[in-house]
Amino acid sequence: MTQTPQQRRANEKFAKHEASKRGKPKTTTTKHNTKPSLSTGWVVLLAFVVCGGLVFELLRIVPQLWSAIASVFNRLLA
Numbered sequence: 001m002t003q004t005p006q007q008r009r010a011n012e013k014f015a016k017h018e019a020s021k022r023g024k025p026k027t028t029t030t031k032h033n034t035k036p037s038l039s040t041g042w043v044v045l046l047a048f049v050v051c052g053g054l055v056f057e058l059l060r061i062v063p064q065l066w067s068a069i070a071s072v073f074n075r076l077l078a
Contacts (some may be wrong), residue, residue, distance in 0.1 A: 003011070038046075
């Protein structure tokens with residue numbers, strides 16, 4: 001059964017009234033800026049500061065450790 005013009009107007013009026021009770025729907029979507037807060041250069045610098053000390057310490061310790069292991073083997077073999 002199709003709507004009569006009178007029913008159509010009543011339905012539109014009711015829908016409009018219900019929509020005003022709910023509030024206006026969002027018609028536009030806002031796009032957020034997806035730019036990172038830190039640039040790549042700062043991230044690299046931060047990684048170097050955090051991990052660089054560890055790398056330099058390992059470079060300092062490895063030769064000493066290697067010589068200690070070599071002296072232990074020399075004592076065992078001699």
